[in-house]
Amino acid sequence: MILPEPERGSVILIVDDSVASIEILSALLKDLGDIIVATNGADAVRLAEEHQPDLILLDQEMPGMDGYETCRALKANDETRHCAIIFVTAHTGQDMEVGAFAAGAVDFITKPFNAPVVIARVNTHLALKRKTDALQQLADRDGLTGVYNRRYLDSLLTTEIRRHHRQGQSLGFAMVDIDFFKAYNDGYGHLAGDDCLRNFAQCLTGMLRRPGELVARYGGEEFAIIVPNLDVDRAEGFSNWLCQGIRDLALPHAFSNIQNYLTASVGLAVGVPPQGMSVREVTLVADAALYQAKRNGRNTSVVSNFNL
Incomplete structure (x- = not known):
């Protein structure tokens, strides 16, 4: 199945305690949407509530709230549970992958970054998010009047x-x-x-x-x-x-x-x-x-x- 290109206007939240990683990801993804950033889990939850991002790139290892705890907090919050989350990690292996999906992530990307892979995965999940949103819009509407149900x-x-x-x-x-x-x-x-x-x-x-x-x-x-x-x-x-x-x-x-x-x-x-x-x-x-x-x-x- 060929997914449509996501339209501009998507919001991407990058969460990482490394300024260098934020700068690299921001440069790679600047053409795919509006970029907002956080350097810790608490700020990530606050910004997600405020801006309702379409996609969150979440670092696995952070001081304080790590990526797993932040992901669970986002998914437990009625205002942010709809946000798609991609884990960003320097580790690979079955335990990491299972842990990421169990916390609520939809995918993961690894460090050091492979630019084409990062762009392709983010682009795919933005397109999927838009299709999901479109289907949800239909489910949320009153069939006769077209307003919300x-x-x-x-x-x-x-x-x-x-x-x-x-x-x-x-x-x-x-x-x-x-x-x-x-x-x-x-x-x-x-x-x-x-x-x-x-x-x-x-x-x-x-x-x-x-x-x-x-x-x-x-x-x-x-x-x-x-x-x-x-x-x-x-x-x-x-x-x-x-x-x-x-x-x-x-x-x-x-x-x-x-x-x-x-x-x-x-x-x-x-x-x-x-x-x-x-x-x-x-x-x-x-x-x-x-x-x-x-x-x-x-x-x-x-x-x-x-x-x-």
């Missing part, structure tokens, strides 16, 4: 809760529900209802402005939005903006009890996640705010701070 939403929200707690940053999580969708579906028919869901999802996606924001279909006519680093004092304006964006869609809804066009209700949970907060707890706060928005007459939003 509930399974992926729960996985990412888990990661974002932990990250925002660790960094002391405020996280926003919105539940958005189409008002009187059953009446829309019954009145216009299921095919029109499917078109409505697709238009609604596209509208929400088009309103995303910052990296990390994500729309997912939660179920039925209910959608969810993850909003990283949403300050509490901006939350009400953001939730009102979502409602207005749906109104601006101006999609006719002759069967609505409140307007003659499509509207939505929004419940937004916001705040710095406390230690141990779960996806279910965040969702319950947003869902309770959504329920209150419906009780308030729909076509409106309610914000709830989960720190209170």
Whole structure:
């Protein structure tokens, strides 16, 4: 099988306590992606969390956290376990190879470096990573609307809760529900209802402005939005903006009890996640705010701070 050349934009993390090795590998791989470097295991884990590299070249022998310990830490971390890891070692033999694969590595390269072999192996694993990512993208999407599905939403929200707690940053999580969708579906028919869901999802996606924001279909006519680093004092304006964006869609809804066009209700949970907060707890706060928005007459939003 011929693998496609990896596109530029790949991120490669080189981890080695030897500056000379870092310089050699950086020079060899500079045309295959953006290079970031670390000289110890702790910095490698931190940089991997921050930059989400496609591939990590990890030295086997380092002071403190050695390569095996660092590899296991990366694979045990929800934010970095997807990263492909190639061990870099001066040793050969069955025990080394078995140990590397047992720790979670996908391959290894040996010192002193054979330039064509290094480039070929890195190039192959970058291409494999891109193909794996493409397949995962398909598995993570809702078949009707094309936005992310509930399974992926729960996985990412888990990661974002932990990250925002660790960094002391405020996280926003919105539940958005189409008002009187059953009446829309019954009145216009299921095919029109499917078109409505697709238009609604596209509208929400088009309103995303910052990296990390994500729309997912939660179920039925209910959608969810993850909003990283949403300050509490901006939350009400953001939730009102979502409602207005749906109104601006101006999609006719002759069967609505409140307007003659499509509207939505929004419940937004916001705040710095406390230690141990779960996806279910965040969702319950947003869902309770959504329920209150419906009780308030729909076509409106309610914000709830989960720190209170």
